[in-house]
Amino acid sequence: MNKVDISKAILLLLSLSCVLTYFASCSSNMTDKDEIIKLFRNKERVFLDAANNNDFSKVSKIYGVQNVDTWEDYIDIQCGGAGFGSSTHYYGIFYSENDDLCAVRLGAPGDQLKEHENGFLYTEENGDNRYYVEPLGNHFFYYEAHF
Numbered sequence: 082m083n084k085v086d087i088s089k090a091i092l093l094l095l096s097l098s099c100v101l102t103y104f105a106s107c108s109s110n111m112t113d114k115d116e117i118i119k120l121f122r123n124k125e126r127v128f129l130d131a132a133n134n135n136d137f138s139k140v141s142k143i144y145g146v147q148n149v150d151t152w153e154d155y156i157d158i159q160c161g162g163a164g165f166g167s168s169t170h171y172y173g174i175f176y177s178e179n180d181d182l183c184a185v186r187l188g189a190p191g192d193q194l195k196e197h198e199n200g201f202l203y204t205e206e207n208g209d210n211r212y213y214v215e216p217l218g219n220h221f222f223y224y225e226a227h228f
Contacts, residue, residue, distance in 0.1 A: 111145045111160040112172050114215075114223060120145045120160070121174055121217055129219055132156075132176055155184035164228075167209075171226045174217065182214050187226040189214075 111117050121128060124143050131137045137156055141149040150157040156176040164170050177184035182201055183191040189212035194201035200215030200223070215223040 109145055109161070110147070110163065112163065112170065114172075114225065117145070117160050117172060117174065118215075118217065118223055121221065121223070128174075128176075128221060132178075132220065152184075154179070155181065157185055167228060169228045172224070174221055174223055176221050178220055180216075180220055182222065183212075184222075185214075185224050185226070187212055187224075188228075189226070 111120065120143070124140075127139050127143065131140045137149045137151065137158070140146060140158060145160055146158055147161065148157075148159045150159070154177065158174040158176070159171070160174065161172040162170055171187065173185075175185045181191075182194060183189050188210065189203040194203050194212075194214070196202075197213065198215070200213060203210075203212040205211070209227070211225075211227045213225050217223055
């Protein structure tokens with residue numbers, strides 16, 4: 082191998098390393114309730130500051146957060162999801178200043194939520210759609226939806 086070949090090989094390895102580091106540093110696909118709640122508890126100060134300042138940009142940079150969508154009446158902090166069509170699942174945290182359990186518009190009628198574990202569950206009658214929401218405190222909620 083000559084110096085040019087070695088330089089190209091080193092450049093290729095460095096480029097590959099950068100690409101792998103970039104993808105590894107992107108948020109994970111969190112789909113475990115306990116892990117998402119732990120994420121919130123570990124970074125609760127960041128979440129609270131975001132709500133108080135109405136600026137969720139720092140939340141969007143937390144490992145485990147895939148996306149933050151701001152809506153008129155809530156903030157959707159997406160942590161994971163998978164599926165296609167009638168086999169789709171969403172997991173995340175949302176902020177609702179008025180503590181609306183169904184602020185995340187995923188088709189759960191509030192009047193059909195039933196107490197379940199530490200939160201509330203909607204299960205579609207004659208179907209497989211489910212929505213679970215659990216209060217985390219300070220207007221934040223864990224949610225998961227299955228279609």
